[in-house]
Amino acid sequence: AQSVTQPDIHITVSEGASLELRCNYSYGATPYLFWYVQSPGQGLQLLLKYFSGDTLVQGIKGFEAEFKRSQSSFNLRKPSVHWSDAAEYFCAVGARSGATNKLIFGTGTLLAVQP
Amino acid sequence: SAVISQKPSRDICQRGTSLTIQCQVDSQVTMMFWYRQQPGQSLTLIATANQGSEATYESGFVIDKFPISRPNLTFSTLTVSNMSPEDSSIYLCSIDPGGNEQFFGPGTRLTVL
Numbered sequence: 001a002q003s004v005t006q007p008d009i010h011i012t013v014s015e016g017a018s019l020e021l022r023c024n025y026s027y028g029a030t031p032y033l034f035w036y037v038q039s040p041g042q043g044l045q046l047l048l049k050y051f052s053g054d055t056l057v058q059g060i061k062g063f064e065a066e067f068k069r070s071q072s073s074f075n076l077r078k079p080s081v082h083w084s085d086a087a088e089y090f091c092a093v094g095a096r097s098g099a100t101n102k103l104i105f106g107t108g109t110l111l112a113v114q115p
Numbered sequence: 116s117a118v119i120s121q122k123p124s125r126d127i128c129q130r131g132t133s134l135t136i137q138c139q140v141d142s143q144v145t146m147m148f149w150y151r152q153q154p155g156q157s158l159t160l161i162a163t164a165n166q167g168s169e170a171t172y173e174s175g176f177v178i179d180k181f182p183i184s185r186p187n188l189t190f191s192t193l194t195v196s197n198m199s200p201e202d203s204s205i206y207l208c209s210i211d212p213g214g215n216e217q218f219f220g221p222g223t224r225l226t227v228l
Contacts, residue, residue, distance in 0.1 A: 042221065
């Protein structure tokens with residue numbers, strides 16, 4: 001069965017420090033992979049996606065993610081974190097069901113940013 | 116990209132009552148989805164609501180509890196019926212405009228007393 005694991009429930013980093021959020025997936029075929037961010041009281045915003053091709057994908061707000069098939073991972077990175085990046089981050093895999101692409105989400109990682 | 120709105124943004128309801136949540140999109144889309152996010156948890160797909168067909172429910176969700184309407188390509192409703200405190204969640208609609216990626220509405224925060 002398809003699944004997504006985000007091992008880190010909560011991460012705290014200092015402003016200006018680098019960030020890596022881990023995501024591992026289980027999916028039988030070539031996955032569609034996504035990272036979403038949810039700020040307090042907000043809906044989900046798509047940060048970036050991977051469908052095929054270059055395994056390093058760039059997203060909005062200075063985020064990037066690297067798809068590693070051998071490790072079944074799609075980790076999210078940012079070289080320098082800003083206080084406004086404090087939010088919850090969700091990794092998701094798109095599971096195809098007929099003509100529909102359903103999203104299966106990980107449990108999320110809550111990011112806190114220290115001044 | 117499409118603008119997605121939901122009404123109400125939040126509500127507090129009494130147990131045993133029902134609430135209908137609306138999702139409006141400013142462009143026509145075939146594929147629409149409803150998710151639930153229970154407190155402190157991730158998102159779980161309730162159902163897929165494609166226009167022109169009956170909603171398809173995920174395991175653990177039934178039509179009697181979560182009836183869905185999809186009368187046209189820009190609108191859908193999700194009703195949470197006979198509510199209990201366990202239904203307290205954020206309910207989100209999303210759309211797939213056809214590029215295999217989903218965009219989400221702002222969510223409806225429901226509290227059941």
